[in-house]
Amino acid sequence: LEVARRVTGAPDWLADAVLERARASGALQVAGGVVAIPGYLPSAVGEPELLHRVIARIEAAGLQPPSWAEVVAELGPAAAGALREGVRSGRLVAVERERAYGPAAVEGFVGLLRELGGRGEVTPAALRERAGISRKYLIPLLEWCDRQRITRRDGDGRRFLSVPSGTPRPT
Numbered sequence: 001l002e003v004a005r006r007v008t009g010a011p012d013w014l015a016d017a018v019l020e021r022a023r024a025s026g027a028l029q030v031a032g033g034v035v036a037i038p039g040y041l042p043s044a045v046g047e048p049e050l051l052h053r054v055i056a057r058i059e060a061a062g063l064q065p066p067s068w069a070e071v072v073a074e075l076g077p078a079a080a081g082a083l084r085e086g087v088r089s090g091r092l093v094a095v096e097r098e099r100a101y102g103p104a105a106v107e108g109f110v111g112l113l114r115e116l117g118g119r120g121e122v123t124p125a126a127l128r129e130r131a132g133i134s135r136k137y138l139i140p141l142l143e144w145c146d147r148q149r150i151t152r153r154d155g156d157g158r159r160f161l162s163v164p165s166g167t168p169r170p171t
Contacts, residue, residue: 117160
């Protein structure tokens, strides 16, 4: 996505508007920060079975996925490339620099935010209790939602804004 913006040579706001219009018309697809023609499926780096194992490992962990270092320690050094490929292809969501989540887990978290946010401010304590996760996972998820403009920090809590186009969906 960033390369597509730079290649245009246009100001960021204009490049974003053009890319959004192309996405909305179906001329381009955007997933996980990757722009492609519709139907494009990137090939996996290295052994495809490893990519599937990495994705399965992260998806199985739900809202408490292992760090990239833990995945590499468990599945071997080649897992680092599979993690990058999973994020690049949109099959994983990089919520933190060193932690990726499955799209279904992120979608479920956004659904929980929507449910709780319909009643006003959402506090981390309420989310932690409902999601059953520690602050180690909760705070990065909330910060990711802020960056995606799904939520806005408001004092100690968050306000649910909306789910913008391009938000990860289960595949």
